[in-house]
């Protein structure tokens with residue numbers, strides 16, 4: 001295998017400083033400067049520690065783990081939304097992130113306006129979004145609701161909108177954080193078909209999910225994160241049974 | 250290509266801001282004229298009717314500086330909410346975050362431009378005619394005010410994520426600045442020995458120039474240079490703070 005790796009993490013760690021002074025405000029911070037400084041330096045939370053992995057071009061890579069293990073943090077790092085505290089992170093290609101429900105949308109705007117907003121934020125020009133807007137609405141199946149503000153949408157409808165915009169972007173590297181779970185059967189099927197299509201086209205995908213069956217269906221390799229560290233990386237048939245076994249007790 | 254993209258990004262974000270705030274464009278237009286005019290009316294009653302300030306054409310005198318000031322103060326005050334109000338976008342997509350600040354300023358500057366016809370009506374009423382120098386004067390002052398506002402907004406928007414009480418401090422600061430700037434009174438009413446302090450006020454030279462431009466069709470070159478220096482200074486500071494903090498935005502939202 002001499003395929004080039006498009007995502008590379010070398011000893012990546014991510015700590016969140018716990019900014020207590022956010023609640024206290026500037027006044028408290030200045031009034032108690034030495035103590036406040038000390039506490040921001042000392043109280044840190046390590047969400048990911050020393051992660052090394054590489055994902056090849058065209059691979060479908062799954063990430064599994066318990067709640068709070070650090071999966072979303074990992075995708076946030078890959079999407080460039082978060083910056084690693086230490087270590088090296090290399091991304092080669094255009095990232096299309098679909099991180100959690102309603103991300104990249106504004107609740108007060110209509111579905112239509114949000115497609116434009118989201119498309120432009122993700123790197124398309126207005127002309128490019130306009131060219132695809134018909135397809136996007138069609139794929140989402142939301143044409144009856146497209147002029148409603150999306151705060152009235154159900155979670156499944158939000159997932160439909162988000163997924164529809166992003167798959168019409170010609171993604172090179174596609175990041176998905178458990179979003180399909182809220183869609184109904186027919187939409188989940190449509191999404192999986194779309195992702196299978198991407199797979200044959202050679203799009204790299206990183207897929208976070210709690211649905212083991214979905215992971216088994218589309219992933220080539222899986223990374224299991226436990227306690228903010230990599231517990232295991234390998235093929236689906238190695239990692240998934242080991243992970244499932246710990247879930248039962 | 251990249252430039253088209255940035256233009257579209259700012260355009261869509263500005264449009265979004267308008268849609269979120271006003272729902273429909275007509276209401277937005279009404280607001281852009283009504284808000285500064287209402288304020289002007291209050292000052293007119295207080296200073297002309299009650300305190301009998303001795304300034305000819307006081308209404309016009311007032312709004313020629315009040316309109317640009319409203320743009321400045323609205324932008325800087327609302328900068329506090331720019332990143333917080335767009336948390337759902339910032340946490341999920343990596344795009345240039347400062348574009349949100351630019352869109353916020355563009356939004357208020359549109360209101361400023363939309364209010365200029367109202368200013369023209371007052372000018373015609375007082376038989377003062379627009380001057381040719383507006384054609385270069387307005388763009389020059391616009392750019393200076395834009396970079397000043399951009400710098401201050403970046404500082405406020407970035408720091409407010411880390412110190413959430415900054416919002417209150419900003420409104421106090423903006424209010425103090427308002428009364429220290431010759432907007433409701435002419436600069437020459439300030440006692441001689443204090444007048445040099447005007448140059449320490451980062452927006453006073455700018456506002457005085459707007460008024461001179463609108464009323465007399467000329468700008469004070471010295472004031473223009475000072476306000477440009479302030480603008481560049483704030484912009485550098487703003488960009489510096491933004492660069493230091495922007496990679497943390499998604500963590501603290």
Ligand SMILES: Nc1ncnc2c1ncn2[C@@H]1O[C@H](COP(=O)(O)OP(=O)(O)OP(=O)(O)O)[C@@H](O)[C@H]1O
Nearest residue numbers: 016045047066067068069070071072073074500501
């Ligand atoms: N902005 C933040 N500030 C401080 N701590 C955070 C922040 N974001 C996440 N964390 C912490 O980092 C840890 C990992 O969070 P993350 O969202 O990556 O979990 P996850 O694996 O996606 O969980 P889930 O399966 O529930 O989605 C959690 O313990 C969480 O408390």
Ligand SMILES: [Mg+2]
Nearest residue numbers: 071072073177
């Ligand atoms: Mg998560």
